[in-house]
Amino acid sequence: MLRLDGVSKTYGSTRAVDRLELEVRPGEVLGLLGPNGAGKTTTIRMAVGLLRPDEGRVTVRTRAGDASSPDAHQARRALGVAPQALALYEELTARENLRLFGALYGVAARQLAGRIDELLEHVGLADRASARVSTFSGGMKRRLNLAAAIVHDPEIVLLDEPTAGVDPQSRHSLLEMVAQLRAKGCAVIYTTHYMEEAQKVCDRVAIMDHGRLLALDTVDALIESHGGESIVVAGTADGEERLSTDQPLRQIEALLSKGDLRSLRIDRPDLETVFLNLTGRRLRD
Amino acid sequence: MRAIWALALKDIRLLLRDKAGFFFTFCFPLVYALLFGAMFAGMFGGSASRAIKLALADLDQSDASRRLVAAFEDNPAVEVVKAESGDHAERLVKDKSAAAGVVIPSGYSQASERPFSGSGAPLRLVIDPSRAAERGMIEGLLMQTAYAQLQQSFTNPESLQRLVQESLGEVRALRHTTPQTWERYLPLEQMLAAVEVFAASGMLQPEGASSEGEDAPGSGQDGWQPVRVTVESVAQGASSRPRSSWDITFPQGILWALMSCSFGFALSLVIERKAGTLTRLQMASAPKWQILAGKGLGCFLVNAAVLALLLAIGLGLGVRPDSMLWVVVAAACCVVAFVGIMMLLAVSGKTEASVNGIGWSTMLVMAMIGGGMMPTFFMPGWMQQAAVVSPIYWGIRAMEGAIWRGFSPVDMAVPCMVLLGIGIIGFLLGSRVFDWRGMEG
Ligand SMILES: Nc1ncnc2c1ncn2[C@@H]1O[C@H](COP(=O)(O)OP(=O)(O)O)[C@@H](O)[C@H]1O
Ligand SMILES: [Mg+2]
Numbered sequence: 001m002l003r004l005d006g007v008s009k010t011y012g013s014t015r016a017v018d019r020l021e022l023e024v025r026p027g028e029v030l031g032l033l034g035p036n037g038a039g040k041t042t043t044i045r046m047a048v049g050l051l052r053p054d055e056g057r058v059t060v061r062t063r064a065g066d067a068s069s070p071d072a073h074q075a076r077r078a079l080g081v082a083p084q085a086l087a088l089y090e091e092l093t094a095r096e097n098l099r100l101f102g103a104l105y106g107v108a109a110r111q112l113a114g115r116i117d118e119l120l121e122h123v124g125l126a127d128r129a130s131a132r133v134s135t136f137s138g139g140m141k142r143r144l145n146l147a148a149a150i151v152h153d154p155e156i157v158l159l160d161e162p163t164a165g166v167d168p169q170s171r172h173s174l175l176e177m178v179a180q181l182r183a184k185g186c187a188v189i190y191t192t193h194y195m196e197e198a199q200k201v202c203d204r205v206a207i208m209d210h211g212r213l214l215a216l217d218t219v220d221a222l223i224e225s226h227g228g229e230s231i232v233v234a235g236t237a238d239g240e241e242r243l244s245t246d247q248p249l250r251q252i253e254a255l256l257s258k259g260d261l262r263s264l265r266i267d268r269p270d271l272e273t274v275f276l277n278l279t280g281r282r283l284r285d
Numbered sequence: 286m287r288a289i290w291a292l293a294l295k296d297i298r299l300l301l302r303d304k305a306g307f308f309f310t311f312c313f314p315l316v317y318a319l320l321f322g323a324m325f326a327g328m329f330g331g332s333a334s335r336a337i338k339l340a341l342a343d344l345d346q347s348d349a350s351r352r353l354v355a356a357f358e359d360n361p362a363v364e365v366v367k368a369e370s371g372d373h374a375e376r377l378v379k380d381k382s383a384a385a386g387v388v389i390p391s392g393y394s395q396a397s398e399r400p401f402s403g404s405g406a407p408l409r410l411v412i413d414p415s416r417a418a419e420r421g422m423i424e425g426l427l428m429q430t431a432y433a434q435l436q437q438s439f440t441n442p443e444s445l446q447r448l449v450q451e452s453l454g455e456v457r458a459l460r461h462t463t464p465q466t467w468e469r470y471l472p473l474e475q476m477l478a479a480v481e482v483f484a485a486s487g488m489l490q491p492e493g494a495s496s497e498g499e500d501a502p503g504s505g506q507d508g509w510q511p512v513r514v515t516v517e518s519v520a521q522g523a524s525s526r527p528r529s530s531w532d533i534t535f536p537q538g539i540l541w542a543l544m545s546c547s548f549g550f551a552l553s554l555v556i557e558r559k560a561g562t563l564t565r566l567q568m569a570s571a572p573k574w575q576i577l578a579g580k581g582l583g584c585f586l587v588n589a590a591v592l593a594l595l596l597a598i599g600l601g602l603g604v605r606p607d608s609m610l611w612v613v614v615a616a617a618c619c620v621v622a623f624v625g626i627m628m629l630l631a632v633s634g635k636t637e638a639s640v641n642g643i644g645w646s647t648m649l650v651m652a653m654i655g656g657g658m659m660p661t662f663f664m665p666g667w668m669q670q671a672a673v674v675s676p677i678y679w680g681i682r683a684m685e686g687a688i689w690r691g692f693s694p695v696d697m698a699v700p701c702m703v704l705l706g707i708g709i710i711g712f713l714l715g716s717r718v719f720d721w722r723g724m725e726g
Contacts (some may be wrong), residue, residue: 076570087565
């Protein structure tokens with residue numbers, strides 16, 4: 001379990017993270033959704049102990065039960081991070097990268113080789129295991145980046161924009177892997193500025209902007225409370241009619257009873273709408 | 286320890302896979318050593334310098350002594366360095382400006398005019414006791430020169446006649462000493478008597494006389510020598526001569542290799558910081574000291590490998606170190622020093638470009654003043670003094686001390702301690718100053 005209590009970080013005059021409260025529990029994927037510059041990466045860096053918060057506290061509680069700050073030894077071993085900036089050795093092979101990080105995390109040499117094979121298989125890089133990372137596509141690098149983050153089988157996994165700049169297939173396989181981590185009981189923090197991903201993979205989503213947490217709940221609950229009304233779009237002989245409503249089924253019944261309906265669509269609010277309603281801006285300006 | 290090994294191994298792999306890094310670390314220094322070694326081949330070693338440097342102090346200033354000096358000067362195996370006094374000759378030997386010194390004391394001419402009387406003309410030979418081979422050679426040379434002088438006297442009928450008569454008189458005077466002594470000189474007396482007759486006959490030809498002249502004093506009387514050499518020992522200090530140009534260019538090449546290699550490692554630290562891999566290593570639960578220790582170990586191992594490779598090639602080309610043990614010690618000190626320098630280079634700039642610019646240009650200046658390009662002994666005096674600020678100077682000095690300068694352990698201790706100091710202080714200082722913050726925000 002990872003917990004942030006009123007954590008803040010200021011760079012010069014930029015309040016990168018402002019009194020953030022977060023908690024991610026085992027078996028849960030917590031999304032950090034926000035536009036570029038919202039403070040997601042800064043949050044991750046503080047969460048893993050790379051950056052000391054100006055105020056507030058980060059606590060890591062391992063399955064073994066001990067709670068500590070993230071830079072404590074046992075906490076480091078419990079955390080796995082895939083940084084946003086691809087931090088891989090380009091001139092080493094996929095296997096050599098994993099072997100290095102495995103050794104640093106203290107994975108026993110006997111288990112490491114097997115674990116690496118399993119991971120490479122898992123991320124679909126088994127056939128490129130001995131190729132240098134510099135020859136990989138963006139998607140392959142992202143998959144290896146994730147594999148390197150979990151080579152030591154961590155309890156808490158932090159993925160900072162794991163799908164940035166990847167092809168649809170790699171994106172699909174990355175999301176699949178996140179689901180598997182959840183199934184294994186890992187606590188996962190997943191940052192993204194793609195609301196479709198957050199909607200698809202996250203149990204709860206924290207919406208961030210300008211370093212502040214605007215809302216935190218399940219996707220449905222967020223839409224319920226901040227999405228506003230659904231829009232029923234009805235096509236009639238007179239053209240298209242858009243009807244805003246919080247009870248779309250009622251609305252449709254009424255339309256049907258009038259007859260003369262050529263097409264019917266419900267535009268449900270999504271996280272994009274939630275963000276728009278919360279900030280007055282779109283997620284991707 | 287496993288983590289540090291893993292980190293070092295990673296760095297070695299990366300260096301071997303980086304074509305430019307590999308070239309500058311392994312190929313360039315070798316090319317440098319070979320190219321400049323070949324270029325300067327005539328300058329050190331070679332036929333000219335195989336001549337023995339002899340400090341000659343002529344205190345007699347007579348015709349006879351000048352003839353002896355001229356004889357040495359004419360000898361291609363000897364390079365004469367004029368000395369003002371006996372002390373001066375000793376100093377020249379001490380600081381290895383000369384392999385040996387010969388002092389012609391006043392009174393030499395009188396003695397040399399009566400070669401068969403007394404125990405020969407006195408000469409003082411000043412020599413380093415550790416140079417046994419040269420000592421034998423120089424003593425032989427002195428005898429040879431003295432005999433040649435004697436021979437010249439024989440080729441001049443007048444002087445020969447005078448010489449023989451005087452000598453005969455002196456030898457005959459020995460008749461009144463002990464019978465044993467006289468017995469030893471009897472053959473000489475008989476021979477001189479024969480020569481006297483021969484010289485008086487006026488048949489003497491310069492060419493014909495030469496063989497007789499050689500025979501006369503060399504005919505096996507062990508009681509007699511034309512000159513009497515007293516040997517004095519002077520232990521030599523530093524600054525011996527390189528035996529070949531490889532002796533100069535291999536230490537230089539080694540220092541270039543260490544520079545390139547350390548530079549590559551320093552740059553890799555800065556690049557890794559920018560790329561975020563340093564951050565990731567930290568996240569992979571490697572403490573900072575471990576990351577730097579891994580870098581240091583990688584740098585140490587590659588430096589040691591390059592050094593061993595260059596030394597092996599140098600040995601193959603005929604570099605003959607005075608002491609292999611000291612070569613190993615000096616090499617280890619150099620390698621340690623450059624691990625420290627690596628850390629200092631890594632903090633010489635914030636970005637790859639600035640480390641490239643600042644670090645490398647500092648290194649070049651250090652190499653230049655430290656004798657990495659032109660040996661310091663070609664430099665004007667003030668520059669030689671300034672060279673001590675350069676780690677390259679100390680590196681070259683340690684290597685040269687072990688290879689050809691014939692340093693004593695005390696002589697070696699100075700550059701070795703300086704190098705170890707640079708290594709340790711440089712590493713600690715660099716580690717403290719190193720800015721871990723990545724550039725990726
Ligand atoms: N090292 C840094 N120095 C100065 N400002 C920074 C630094 N890192 C991040 N920031 C600023 O903090 C804010 C949040 O950045 P970041 O956490 O990277 O956002 P996100 O990951 O959500 O895109 C931005 O305004 C960014 O410019
Ligand atoms: Mg970010």
